[in-house]
Amino acid sequence: MLEPILEQIIAARRSIWMNEPADIARLRTKRGARNQGATPLLYATAKLGQLAVFLNHLRQVSRQHSVDLPTMRIITDSLLEFYANQYGGFYGLTDTAHVVRLGREALAHVQTLDEYVTLVGELALYVSRMDYWVDFLIPWAKFGQVCN
């Protein structure tokens, strides 16, 4: 059943909308090369941003063109599997990985393009929200000074 899984994804998004997600505390503890904390943040935002862009494009293409649902499902499943493993692995974004995996589960129940659009839209909202949270951690002003 698609609906109960979709409801879980929406509930997860609402829970992190204005309150810092637990994933963020886990990401803060990560250290990259030479024991510094910058690259885990920069790479995490890059990978969240990538999936958000892909999901938004998949949603738009599915709304605007008569695309083949089984093909869209295969492409999307592959992306979701890849990024769920990325998030839940090194970055410690385990809740995000769980939501993306819920998306994979829901995808198997999608019967129409409208349902597909709804699902990828919900996933895009969640992943984008996580990306914004990570963005808050990055000291862009100081980073900019270093790069001047």
Add this chain to the structure above:
Amino acid sequence: MGKELTILIGNEECTAEMLNDVAPRMCEIIERALPLEGLLTHAKLVDREVFFQVPFFIDEVENPKWSEKGDLAFWNGRQSLCIFYDDCTPLGYTPTFARVTQNLEGLAREAAEVWEKPGKRILIKAKEKWHARANS
């Protein structure tokens, strides 16, 4: 004249006018979603723009324009409400649904701080008299 919005940011209260005549569908969607609360992020490429994510899409493209100081626009690619708070060079045409009409200076002061301190809260709501009339 379009409906008015109150923008609360930091210690400032500002007013914006919705562009109902040129972006009716966008305004309708925004109006239905009010009040909108968010945490501001500063744009990284455009010099004087802040934005925050909202939990909905606006797929209609209305009033796409080269954003100017005081414009409120919507970037559907990341479901973000964008505020151009001073002179800047935007990246492209953006669907625009409102313009700041009062206290842009205050908004600009608060928004400029977001570059150093991201996550500042913003609230956009229907202006009191409009809200009161709608509920009467």
